[in-house]
Amino acid sequence: MSANKTPMILITNDDGIDSPGLIAAAHAVSDLGEIWLTAPSTQQSGSGRSIPMRTSKIHEMHRELNATAVPALSVEGSPALAVRLALLCFLPRSPDLVISGINYGENVGGSVTISGTVGAAIEAASYGVPTLAAALETEPKYHQSQSAEVDFSVSASFVRRVSQWLLKEGMPRSVDILKLDVPWAARTDTPIRVTRVSRHPYWVSPVVTDESGRRRLHGYERQVDLSTLEPDSDIYALAVDHVVSLSPLTIDLTARVHLESLAGLQQL
Secondary structure (H helix, E strand, O other): OOOOOOOEEEEEOOOOOOOHHHHHHHHHOOOOOEEEEEEEOOOOOOOOOOOOOOOOOEEEEEEEEOOEEEEEEEEOOOHHHHHHHHHHHHOOOOOOEEEEEEEEOOOOHHHHHHOHHHHHHHHHHOOOOOEEEEEEOOOHHHOOOOOOOOOOHHHHHHHHHHHHHHHHHOOOOOOOEEEEEEOOOOOOOOOEEEOEOOOOOEEEOOEEEOOOOOEEEOOOEEEOOOOOOOOOEHHHHHHHOOOEEEEEEOOOOOOOOOHHHHHHHHHO
């Protein structure tokens, strides 16, 4: 990025264009660059990186931020679609940073790709844009909400710190996304730990049997097996040590193996 060019920052989420978490992220970085917003019109938590094939309605608007009207795109579709439309049809150029969040609820472990917040981040990263996916640990009752009971001020301070670093240093080599998860009780001086994504599922759906004898899924809840939990993981940092987790992600899903070791598969 040229030293003389004002950074362009696109902010998105999966909780909706009017989510307090999105507004908190926007306020946190409002003085770091030119702010643009894009998000689903309604709550889209748990939508991953889905791209609906149907035609979606798009609403161009403005949202007030520090007494300034910033351009916003509200999309009747998924978070990933909102990002794709913004990058290809709405913004005047490719942004210097995309921030996805701040999400109601942590996005950790094997449940990460369920998240619409992370899905939006993956979509942005697929276009080569440095991306931060941010989430605040909350109880599940807030996950589908836009509740004003949730205080995003501390998590927003971490969004600002990581965003400043990314705008100055750029995304680390071989990293496409930084995933930030902030504990509910975090303070501004809570340590940050660089972590790997745990293989544990974290959010698990209990199975119940109804009156007819049919097995059904009954919501979801946290499940953490401390006996096998990886000490260097995002779950351990957040749920055990209660520190801020920062995980480097890549959109390259190739297993970390020497391909030559699997050469025998070519003979099948």
